[in-house]
Amino acid sequence: EAQVTQNPRYLITVTGKKLTVTCSQNMNHEYMSWYRQDPGLGLRQIYYSMNVEVTDKGDVPEGYKVSRKEKRNFPLILESPSPNQTSLYFCASRKTATTSEAFFGQGTRLTVV
Amino acid sequence: AQKVTQAQTEISVVEKEDVTLDCVYETRDTTYYLFWYKQPPSGELVFLIRRNSFDEQNEISGRYSWNFQKSTSSFNFTITASQVVDSAVYFCALRTGNQFYFGTGTSLTVIP
Numbered sequence: 622e623a624q625v626t627q628n629p630r631y632l633i634t635v636t637g638k639k640l641t642v643t644c645s646q647n648m649n650h651e652y653m654s655w656y657r658q659d660p661g662l663g664l665r666q667i668y669y670s671m672n673v674e675v676t677d678k679g680d681v682p683e684g685y686k687v688s689r690k691e692k693r694n695f696p697l698i699l700e701s702p703s704p705n706q707t708s709l710y711f712c713a714s715r716k717t718a719t720t721s722e723a724f725f726g727q728g729t730r731l732t733v734v
Numbered sequence: 735a736q737k738v739t740q741a742q743t744e745i746s747v748v749e750k751e752d753v754t755l756d757c758v759y760e761t762r763d764t765t766y767y768l769f770w771y772k773q774p775p776s777g778e779l780v781f782l783i784r785r786n787s788f789d790e791q792n793e794i795s796g797r798y799s800w801n802f803q804k805s806t807s808s809f810n811f812t813i814t815a816s817q818v819v820d821s822a823v824y825f826c827a828l829r830t831g832n833q834f835y836f837g838t839g840t841s842l843t844v845i846p
Contacts (some may be wrong), residue, residue: 634800652832661743663825664836669833679833712778725771725779 623648627726628711634702634733642697642729650724652693652715654679655687657708658728665709669693671718675713702733735763738828740837745787745815748845749774755840768802768809769827773839779825784845785809816844 625646634640646653656679666679670689684706686698688695695714699706712726737760747753759768759800768781783793785802797814813820821844826837 628774639753654834656836661838663738663740663838664834666833669832694749709777721783722781723834730777730778733748 622725625712625726627710627729629659629729630727631730632715632732634731636703636704636733637701638679638703640699641712642698642699642712642731643725644695645693645710646695646714646724647693648714648716648724649662649692650714650716651692652718652720653689654713655685655695655697656711656713657681657706659708663688667710669678699731704733707731707733736751736763736828736830736835738835738837740826740840740841741794743838744843746843746845749818750793750815751818752812752814753816753842753844755809755813755824755826755842757809757837758825759807759809759828761828762825763799763830764837765830767826767829769829769834770800770809770811771825771827773825774821778779782811805822813842816842820844 622686628643651672654666656664658664667679668687670676710729713723739758766787768785774779799812801810821839823839825839828835
């Protein structure tokens, strides 16, 4: 089954404690991206990757890092989480940057206290 | 600049009523795609429809229909005979180039 898998689904952490949210897709997609969803703001893109070792900032990259060492994985790293990063995070993948349909993971609800 | 506006923050309807969710977009690109996604209470994002900028034909899929009008830069979504299971947040999105731009979402509650 074609899918995008995020882990964990739920996470509560403390300010400053580094964390990683994993994202993996099994569709051999080149393009992957991370979004955060906040009330009244919709989904905003954090980072995207057009292929292995190619990443770029989205609209709200501050406080986040990503890496794309393998095609299937695109982890989101919060080196020093802060309460304003409490949000619902979605990973998405597309076959290529110009393909229109995106597949989304199930979301990770992160709370930073 | 690209932008998607969903002016309706929350809508409540009684079951079996029809409801239209509005979406207005801004882009200077001539080639773009428009989407609707549903986010049920469980939180995942469910793809509903994709439209490209060259195809203004309206589409109907069961109780769902979409009205794309380039003249008004709108891509509205109508649910006919709404059901409780339609209760969700609905997002309209625009893709130009490499990026997606999402609206802020419309929360629909269908009251039994």
